[in-house]
Amino acid sequence: MAKKELSIEQKIKYVQDTLFVISGKWKLPIMIAINNGNNRFRDIQRAVPNITTRVLSKELKDLEENRLVVRTVYDSLPVTVSYTVTPYCKSLKPMVDEMIKWGENHRAMLKKIKPA
Amino acid sequence: MAKKELSIEQKIKYVQDTLFVISGKWKLPIMIAINNGNNRFRDIQRAVPNITTRVLSKELKDLEENRLVVRTVYDSLPVTVSYTVTPYCKSLKPMVDEMIKWGENHRAMLKKIKPA
DNA sequence: CTGTATCCATGATGATACTG
Protein backbone atom coordinates (compact mmCIF):
# COMPACT_ATOMS: atom_id res chain seq x y z
CA MET A 1 0.00 0.00 0.00
CA ALA A 2 1.41 3.31 -1.07
CA LYS A 3 2.25 5.87 1.55
CA LYS A 4 -0.25 8.67 1.60
CA GLU A 5 1.14 12.16 1.16
CA LEU A 6 -0.26 14.61 3.65
CA SER A 7 -1.31 18.08 2.67
CA ILE A 8 0.46 20.97 4.28
CA GLU A 9 -2.66 21.74 6.28
CA GLN A 10 -2.65 18.25 7.71
CA LYS A 11 1.05 18.38 8.49
CA ILE A 12 0.60 21.60 10.40
CA LYS A 13 -2.39 20.24 12.25
CA TYR A 14 -0.66 17.03 13.30
CA VAL A 15 2.52 18.80 14.37
CA GLN A 16 0.45 21.12 16.51
CA ASP A 17 -1.32 18.14 18.06
CA THR A 18 2.02 16.65 19.00
CA LEU A 19 3.36 19.93 20.28
CA PHE A 20 0.31 20.29 22.45
CA VAL A 21 0.84 16.93 24.13
CA ILE A 22 4.56 17.40 24.81
CA SER A 23 4.37 21.13 25.41
CA GLY A 24 6.41 22.76 28.10
CA LYS A 25 9.89 22.26 29.35
CA TRP A 26 9.18 19.25 31.50
CA LYS A 27 6.99 16.53 30.02
CA LEU A 28 9.59 14.82 27.86
CA PRO A 29 12.35 15.06 30.47
CA ILE A 30 9.99 13.50 33.00
CA MET A 31 9.10 10.63 30.69
CA ILE A 32 12.76 10.05 29.92
CA ALA A 33 13.53 9.96 33.62
CA ILE A 34 10.76 7.49 34.39
CA ASN A 35 11.70 5.36 31.44
CA ASN A 36 15.22 5.21 32.80
CA GLY A 37 14.11 3.56 36.00
CA ASN A 38 13.26 6.56 38.13
CA ASN A 39 9.87 5.45 39.32
CA ARG A 40 9.49 7.22 42.63
CA PHE A 41 8.43 10.84 42.90
CA ARG A 42 11.63 11.76 44.63
CA ASP A 43 13.81 9.94 42.12
CA ILE A 44 12.14 11.71 39.24
CA GLN A 45 12.69 15.02 40.92
CA ARG A 46 16.36 14.24 41.39
CA ALA A 47 16.69 13.10 37.78
CA VAL A 48 15.08 16.20 36.30
CA PRO A 49 17.22 19.18 37.31
CA ASN A 50 15.52 22.23 38.78
CA ILE A 51 11.95 21.01 38.73
CA THR A 52 9.88 21.87 41.80
CA THR A 53 7.47 19.52 43.53
CA ARG A 54 4.56 21.65 42.52
CA VAL A 55 5.38 21.53 38.83
CA LEU A 56 6.35 17.87 38.89
CA SER A 57 3.06 17.02 40.55
CA LYS A 58 1.07 18.89 37.97
CA GLU A 59 3.00 17.52 35.02
CA LEU A 60 2.57 13.96 36.24
CA LYS A 61 -1.17 14.51 36.38
CA ASP A 62 -1.19 15.83 32.83
CA LEU A 63 0.79 12.83 31.65
CA GLU A 64 -1.62 10.51 33.39
CA GLU A 65 -4.55 12.15 31.63
CA ASN A 66 -2.80 11.74 28.30
CA ARG A 67 -2.25 8.06 29.11
CA LEU A 68 1.48 8.38 28.88
CA VAL A 69 2.19 7.59 32.51
CA VAL A 70 0.55 5.35 35.11
CA ARG A 71 0.53 6.05 38.82
CA THR A 72 0.38 3.06 41.15
CA VAL A 73 -0.02 3.22 44.91
CA TYR A 74 1.38 0.33 46.93
CA ASP A 75 -0.33 -0.43 50.17
CA SER A 76 2.85 -0.77 52.15
CA LEU A 77 3.96 1.03 55.24
CA PRO A 78 4.70 3.74 54.56
CA VAL A 79 2.69 3.99 51.39
CA THR A 80 4.87 4.11 48.29
CA VAL A 81 3.92 5.43 44.89
CA SER A 82 5.36 4.26 41.62
CA TYR A 83 5.21 5.93 38.23
CA THR A 84 5.70 3.96 35.05
CA VAL A 85 5.46 4.80 31.39
CA THR A 86 2.78 3.15 29.28
CA PRO A 87 3.35 1.22 26.06
CA TYR A 88 1.74 4.17 24.33
CA CYS A 89 4.39 6.44 25.76
CA LYS A 90 7.04 4.27 24.13
CA SER A 91 5.59 5.16 20.74
CA LEU A 92 7.15 8.57 21.30
CA LYS A 93 10.62 7.06 21.26
CA PRO A 94 11.51 7.57 17.57
CA MET A 95 10.53 11.19 17.87
CA VAL A 96 12.36 11.72 21.14
CA ASP A 97 15.47 10.05 19.76
CA GLU A 98 15.44 12.49 16.87
CA MET A 99 15.03 15.38 19.28
CA ILE A 100 17.99 14.22 21.36
CA LYS A 101 20.11 13.84 18.25
CA TRP A 102 19.17 17.26 16.97
CA GLY A 103 19.72 18.93 20.33
CA GLU A 104 23.14 17.38 20.63
CA ASN A 105 24.13 18.56 17.19
CA HIS A 106 22.61 21.98 17.76
CA ARG A 107 24.63 22.50 20.91
CA ALA A 108 27.80 21.53 19.05
CA MET A 109 26.94 23.94 16.27
CA LEU A 110 26.35 26.82 18.65
CA LYS A 111 29.75 26.19 20.18
CA LYS A 112 31.31 26.54 16.75
CA ILE A 113 29.70 29.79 15.75
CA LYS A 114 29.84 31.36 19.19
CA PRO A 115 32.55 29.72 21.28
CA ALA A 116 32.56 30.61 24.94
CA MET B 1 32.75 3.44 15.13
CA ALA B 2 30.42 2.43 17.91
CA LYS B 3 27.51 4.66 18.72
CA LYS B 4 27.99 6.49 21.95
CA GLU B 5 25.32 5.95 24.58
CA LEU B 6 24.19 9.14 26.21
CA SER B 7 23.57 9.39 29.92
CA ILE B 8 20.10 10.25 31.05
CA GLU B 9 21.32 13.68 32.13
CA GLN B 10 22.58 14.35 28.63
CA LYS B 11 19.39 13.10 27.03
CA ILE B 12 17.33 15.43 29.18
CA LYS B 13 19.62 18.34 28.46
CA TYR B 14 19.56 17.84 24.70
CA VAL B 15 15.81 17.35 24.57
CA GLN B 16 15.37 20.58 26.48
CA ASP B 17 17.69 22.34 24.06
CA THR B 18 15.55 21.18 21.18
CA LEU B 19 12.33 22.05 22.94
CA PHE B 20 13.69 25.52 23.56
CA VAL B 21 14.36 26.14 19.88
CA ILE B 22 11.03 24.85 18.59
CA SER B 23 8.98 25.95 21.58
CA GLY B 24 5.55 27.40 21.13
CA LYS B 25 2.67 26.57 18.87
CA TRP B 26 3.96 28.31 15.81
CA LYS B 27 7.63 27.83 14.92
CA LEU B 28 7.33 24.42 13.34
CA PRO B 29 4.11 25.19 11.48
CA ILE B 30 5.75 28.32 10.09
CA MET B 31 8.80 26.41 8.90
CA ILE B 32 6.59 23.78 7.32
CA ALA B 33 4.65 26.48 5.53
CA ILE B 34 7.77 28.21 4.21
CA ASN B 35 9.29 24.91 3.18
CA ASN B 36 6.13 24.23 1.20
CA GLY B 37 6.62 27.25 -0.97
CA ASN B 38 4.91 29.94 1.04
CA ASN B 39 7.62 32.53 0.95
CA ARG B 40 5.72 35.77 1.34
CA PHE B 41 4.56 37.08 4.69
CA ARG B 42 0.97 37.00 3.59
CA ASP B 43 1.20 33.49 2.17
CA ILE B 44 2.67 32.20 5.39
CA GLN B 45 -0.10 33.83 7.35
CA ARG B 46 -2.69 32.20 5.11
CA ALA B 47 -1.00 28.81 5.38
CA VAL B 48 -0.82 28.86 9.18
CA PRO B 49 -4.37 29.06 10.47
CA ASN B 50 -5.22 31.63 13.10
CA ILE B 51 -1.83 33.25 13.49
CA THR B 52 -1.85 37.02 13.86
CA THR B 53 0.56 39.39 12.17
CA ARG B 54 2.07 40.34 15.47
CA VAL B 55 2.90 36.78 16.42
CA LEU B 56 4.04 35.80 12.94
CA SER B 57 6.37 38.77 12.83
CA LYS B 58 7.90 37.90 16.17
CA GLU B 59 8.26 34.21 15.40
CA LEU B 60 9.97 34.94 12.10
CA LYS B 61 12.49 37.08 13.93
CA ASP B 62 13.17 34.28 16.40
CA LEU B 63 13.66 31.84 13.56
CA GLU B 64 16.06 34.23 11.85
CA GLU B 65 18.11 34.49 15.02
CA ASN B 66 18.26 30.73 15.28
CA ARG B 67 19.46 30.59 11.67
CA LEU B 68 16.52 28.51 10.59
CA VAL B 69 14.98 31.07 8.27
CA VAL B 70 16.41 33.79 6.03
CA ARG B 71 14.67 37.02 5.20
CA THR B 72 15.42 38.65 1.87
CA VAL B 73 14.21 42.04 0.73
CA TYR B 74 13.85 42.62 -2.99
CA ASP B 75 14.30 46.13 -4.21
CA SER B 76 11.28 46.11 -6.43
CA LEU B 77 8.31 48.41 -6.46
CA PRO B 78 6.61 47.86 -4.20
CA VAL B 79 9.26 46.24 -2.04
CA THR B 80 8.71 42.52 -1.61
CA VAL B 81 10.06 40.31 1.13
CA SER B 82 10.81 36.65 0.80
CA TYR B 83 11.37 34.11 3.56
CA THR B 84 13.21 30.89 2.91
CA VAL B 85 14.36 28.05 5.13
CA THR B 86 18.06 27.40 5.55
CA PRO B 87 19.85 24.11 4.94
CA TYR B 88 20.22 23.92 8.70
CA CYS B 89 16.46 24.09 9.05
CA LYS B 90 16.20 21.01 6.86
CA SER B 91 18.13 19.05 9.46
CA LEU B 92 14.95 19.23 11.52
CA LYS B 93 13.10 17.16 8.95
CA PRO B 94 13.55 13.67 10.45
CA MET B 95 12.29 14.98 13.77
CA VAL B 96 9.39 16.86 12.25
CA ASP B 97 8.39 13.84 10.20
CA GLU B 98 8.24 11.79 13.37
CA MET B 99 6.15 14.47 15.04
CA ILE B 100 3.71 14.50 12.15
CA LYS B 101 3.45 10.73 12.21
CA TRP B 102 2.89 10.66 15.94
CA GLY B 103 0.33 13.43 15.87
CA GLU B 104 -1.61 11.68 13.13
CA ASN B 105 -1.68 8.45 15.08
CA HIS B 106 -2.51 10.24 18.31
CA ARG B 107 -5.52 11.92 16.78
CA ALA B 108 -6.74 8.58 15.48
CA MET B 109 -6.29 7.05 18.91
CA LEU B 110 -8.22 9.80 20.63
CA LYS B 111 -11.08 9.22 18.23
CA LYS B 112 -11.18 5.57 19.24
CA ILE B 113 -11.25 6.07 22.98
CA LYS B 114 -13.45 9.14 22.89
CA PRO B 115 -15.47 9.23 19.67
CA ALA B 116 -17.29 12.45 19.00
C1' DC C 1 1.75 43.98 1.33
C1' DT C 2 4.61 43.93 5.43
C1' DG C 3 4.80 44.82 9.18
C1' DT C 4 4.73 47.83 14.28
C1' DA C 5 2.35 49.56 18.53
C1' DT C 6 -0.69 49.00 22.43
C1' DC C 7 -3.17 46.73 25.57
C1' DC C 8 -4.65 42.71 27.78
C1' DA C 9 -5.80 37.71 29.17
C1' DT C 10 -4.08 33.40 30.24
C1' DG C 11 -1.18 29.82 31.35
C1' DA C 12 3.25 28.18 32.65
C1' DT C 13 6.67 28.32 35.89
C1' DG C 14 8.98 29.50 40.32
C1' DA C 15 9.65 30.17 45.66
C1' DT C 16 8.35 28.82 49.82
C1' DA C 17 5.93 26.74 53.39
C1' DC C 18 3.27 23.19 55.05
C1' DT C 19 0.64 18.33 55.63
C1' DG C 20 -0.28 13.21 56.24
Place this chain on the structure above:
DNA sequence: CAGTATCATCATGGATACAG
Protein backbone atom coordinates in the same frame (compact mmCIF):
# COMPACT_ATOMS: atom_id res chain seq x y z
C1' DC D 1 8.27 10.19 51.10
C1' DA D 2 4.74 12.29 48.30
C1' DG D 3 2.66 15.59 47.65
C1' DT D 4 -0.77 20.40 48.40
C1' DA D 5 -1.46 25.38 49.26
C1' DT D 6 -0.37 30.16 48.34
C1' DC D 7 1.49 33.79 46.23
C1' DA D 8 4.20 36.01 42.72
C1' DT D 9 6.27 36.50 38.19
C1' DC D 10 6.99 35.97 33.41
C1' DA D 11 6.41 34.47 28.69
C1' DT D 12 3.08 33.44 25.21
C1' DG D 13 -0.32 34.54 22.65
C1' DG D 14 -4.57 37.27 21.10
C1' DA D 15 -7.39 41.69 19.56
C1' DT D 16 -7.20 45.67 17.38
C1' DA D 17 -5.54 49.67 15.25
C1' DC D 18 -2.36 51.88 12.59
C1' DA D 19 2.01 52.98 9.50
C1' DG D 20 5.28 52.91 5.46
